[in-house]
Amino acid sequence: MADTRPAAVINGPNDNTMLKVCILGATGYTGLELVRLLSDHPQVEIKALTSEKQAGKNFPEVFPGFQGICDLKLQPLQSTKLAKEANFIFSCLPHKESMAIVPAFLEKGCRVVDLSADFRLHSSKTYGEWYEPHKAPELLKEAVYGLPEVHREAIKKTSLVGNPGCYPTASLLALLPLIQGRLVSPDGIVCDAKSGISGAGRSPALESLFCEVNDSVTAYKLTTHRHTPEIEQELSKAVGREVKITFTPHLIPMDRGLLVTAYAHALRKVETKDLIQLFKNHYKKEPFVVIYPEGTIPSTKSVRGTNFCHIGLAFNERTNQIIVVSAIDNLVKGASGQAVQNMNLMCGFPEKTGLEKSPLQP
Ligand SMILES: NC(=O)c1ccc[n+]([C@@H]2O[C@H](COP(=O)([O-])OP(=O)(O)OC[C@H]3O[C@@H](n4cnc5c(N)ncnc54)[C@H](OP(=O)(O)O)[C@@H]3O)[C@@H](O)[C@H]2O)c1
Known part of the structure; x- marks a missing residue:
């Protein structure tokens, strides 16, 4: 080949x-x-x-x-x-x-x-x-x-x-620097994900009808979404052992845009500014990944119609969790x-x- x-x-x-x-x-x-x-x-x-x-x-x-x-x-x-x-x-x-x-x-x-x-x-x-x-x-x-x-x-x-896939792209770009940097436990990772309706494709389906999706947010395919094995494949390769994650997608009443909020258990105490520096170093040569300054969080509007992935980070001292927010346009990046x-x-x-x-x- x-x-x-x-x-x-x-x-x-x-x-x-x-x-x-x-x-x-x-x-x-x-x-x-x-x-x-x-x-x-x-x-x-x-x-x-x-x-x-x-x-x-x-x-x-x-x-x-x-x-x-x-x-x-x-x-x-x-x-x-x-x-x-x-x-x-x-x-x-x-x-x-x-x-x-x-x-x-x-x-x-x-x-x-x-x-x-x-x-x-x-x-x-x-x-x-x-x-x-x-x-x-x-x-x-x-x-x-x-x-x-x-x-x-x-x-x-x-x-x-x-x-x-769209969810795996946003999830992996959010998690790989943490996993490869051995900063988080590969166990217990949660990806909470939201997508605009175009993610479901253009074929007519009951769950994509305007009255079903408008003015409402719905979680779907709990524990069974088919993007799960793809995220696990790439995380497992990165860490050198099998990784299982909790992945929960939601439908949001907008045309396009996708946002993942990922949670991972920190293996040591870190400062948010150091996390941001780690991500900046990791992606310094990448033309389509942007890391946000401390205290700012990306939203789907900032990447609408673009090939960019925007990432924001925070360390939650009270729970020892690292939180990564990753926004893409599901139809572009x-x-x-x-x-x-x-x-x-x-x-x-x-x-x-x-x-x-x-x-x-x-
Ligand atoms: N939508 C997203 O955000 C997104 C993101 C990442 C990956 N994907 C993946 O990308 C692929 C396309 O997604 P989409 O959202 O563009 O789907 P879609 O809107 O449902 O479009 C499917 C296309 O495939 C054609 N088609 C369907 N069955 C066919 C068959 N048996 N033989 C030949 N052509 C056939 C349809 O043509 P006609 O109906 O005109 O004949 C239509 O042009 C899917 O596998 C999806 O999982 C989608």
Whole structure:
């Protein structure tokens, strides 16, 4: 799977050609966000967009705001045809669907960033426990978990990235410096997480209806949310032993945005200012992680429409707990923005290309 040639030799821009991109599932929220981000990416040409239900329509017929920005016709998903039109694939399909389709594109020489959960877990046994038996288990060992802040060098060399989930992105960026710095106990970690409704996707569902979500906050999937094993996989790797966490997601009545408040038991007394310095050192070379000064706490509005993760910290002396608050846009750093960041790394483009967006303010 790993191609040892320098990425820029494989996919340009050395030969002056644009990277030819196809988005599978372009009518969903993450596919739509990819069209928004890639439309002004200077090294990318969007060549194909797929939809089963809207096939045959022009993209702006479904999304009028894209008139003059992306006028492609939506087409059904046929890998042989699409692999001739594009050599880089973003799969924005639901989990369980993606694993049946991605192998055909890899066999035809395409590189793939898969936004579903199908290539995030390394263990087919774990995937089977939380989802169903994996249809391409041999690829799980090859796929790289696409969190650039942890796996940048491996991402540069792979043909298949399992793009992290939105909750895991915010949770891991909040917890990894503490775990790797041996500052907290790996036992008893709690991630209390909140997401806007777009996190549930665009397919109609009772629990996403306006009257169900508006003016209300709901916890869901207590102890059973499928992002749990993904967070545990990466924390376990970082600390060198099995880690189990308590992860509780909530739905918040807003379009986009995701906030995780993580609690971990400190192994020694620390000062908040030292915690902040630890995080600043840990992320000093990271283009998309911002650490807040003492006494300030991030909110989702500050990262809306951006690829940034904003982090605030405090030490609670009374309970000996470290509290980390981590805010992202679920559709950008939590999905499509991170996918573009991974594409940039895989193709040898500057990592921030197409992602230097300021926050969408009211
Ligand atoms: N939403 C988020 O915040 C978020 C964040 C991180 C990761 N993810 C993951 O990213 C993936 C996409 O999420 P989303 O929110 O964009 O989902 P979504 O809004 O439900 O969109 C799904 C897309 O996949 C297409 N599709 C569905 N079933 C298909 C099939 N059997 N064959 C071919 N195409 C099919 C749909 O096309 P038509 O209906 O038009 O045919 C649609 O374009 C999911 O795996 C999700 O878990 C989502």
